Amino acid sequence: MDTTLYGPRAWEGPTRRYGPMRRVAVVSDVHANVPALTAVLAEIEGAGVDLVVSCGDLTWGAEPDRTVELMAGLPRALFVRGNGERAVVDIHRGVRRPSTEREAWVPRQHSDASVAFVAGIPFSVVVDVVGLGPVRFCHGSPRGDTELVTPATPAGRFAELAADVEEAVIVTGHTHLQFDRTVAGRRSVNPGSVGLPFHEGPPGTAFWALLGPDVELRQTSYDVDAARAAGPRTGDPAAERITALLNSPPTPAEITSDAEARVFSD
Numbered sequence: 001m002d003t004t005l006y007g008p009r010a011w012e013g014p015t016r017r018y019g020p021m022r023r024v025a026v027v028s029d030v031h032a033n034v035p036a037l038t039a040v041l042a043e044i045e046g047a048g049v050d051l052v053v054s055c056g057d058l059t060w061g062a063e064p065d066r067t068v069e070l071m072a073g074l075p076r077a078l079f080v081r082g083n084g085e086r087a088v089v090d091i092h093r094g095v096r097r098p099s100t101e102r103e104a105w106v107p108r109q110h111s112d113a114s115v116a117f118v119a120g121i122p123f124s125v126v127v128d129v130v131g132l133g134p135v136r137f138c139h140g141s142p143r144g145d146t147e148l149v150t151p152a153t154p155a156g157r158f159a160e161l162a163a164d165v166e167e168a169v170i171v172t173g174h175t176h177l178q179f180d181r182t183v184a185g186r187r188s189v190n191p192g193s194v195g196l197p198f199h200e201g202p203p204g205t206a207f208w209a210l211l212g213p214d215v216e217l218r219q220t221s222y223d224v225d226a227a228r229a230a231g232p233r234t235g236d237p238a239a240e241r242i243t244a245l246l247n248s249p250p251t252p253a254e255i256t257s258d259a260e261a262r263v264f265s266d
Contacts (some may be wrong), residue, residue, distance in 0.1 A: 001192065002146070003264050006145050008124070015124055015126055018078065018125065019128030020129045022143060024048070026055060027054050027140075027194050028042060029196060030054070032197045033062075033063075037070055054071060055080055055082070055171060055172065059082030059085065059110065060085075062239075062242075064109050065114050068118075078086045082169065083197065092110070105235075128187055130214050133169065139172065142170060145264055158186070159185075165263055169189065170186055175190060176255070177190055177252050177256065180209075191217070192208065192217070195227075203224045203248075206219070
């Protein structure tokens with residue numbers, strides 16, 4: 001098991017801080033599912049938010065350029081880097097060799113402009129949200145983009161992974177599980193996945209969250225047939241597997257059990 005802590009890059013400097021913001025929408029793990037993202041952004045537009053934050057793994061999927069176009073066109077948005085963004089940049093630059101056909105394929109679907117966009121995304125950001133105070137946004141955990149934080153992460157490990165940050169609210173992604181819990185004296189929130197959620201509801205459901213003055217976990221229905229069609233249309237080598245996950249994803253209990261056994265997953 002690779003337990004390397006893939007944290008901030010050398011170029012990043014201190015964590016960037018923003019706010020105060022009255023209302024913040026959070027999306028994560030879009031995985032370039034354009035139909036799901038389009039539906040969620042339509043609801044966000046009507047929610048009167050001051051800011052949208054993406055918690056990583058935005059473009060690792062069938063339609064990265066269209067995904068970047070949609071998100072970069074928002075009036076106010078912040079982004080944090082997931083292991084997917086890290087892989088796109090490292091494979092594109094030849095720093096990492098792809099280990100599967102899809103690992104080679106996905107970075108090639110990124111235009112030069114999209115690679116440049118992804119390469120500029122920092123590891124984490126902090127936003128002061130009215131009613132919640134300073135909130136830290138990251139992908140895996142505050143110490144690494146592959147760490148798996150779940151609704152069952154023990155208090156001891158959570159205290160350890162959060163030891164170097166001061167924020168009382170930490171928003172993560174990576175596990176594709178939506179939850180809001182208090183653990184080790186902090187609030188641990190995951191907005192869930194927009195593009196490939198692990199859940200027990202019907203196919204065609206995207207998960208996200210609204211922050212301020214409290215935490216509101218949200219779900220949005222979208223055209224799952226369009227999402228299923230994207231993989232074959234674009235030549236995604238994982239199209240069959242992605243369709244299966246859209247139709248019948250693992251349950252939250254299954255993912256939680258597996259994640260807590262592994263702790264890290266790239």
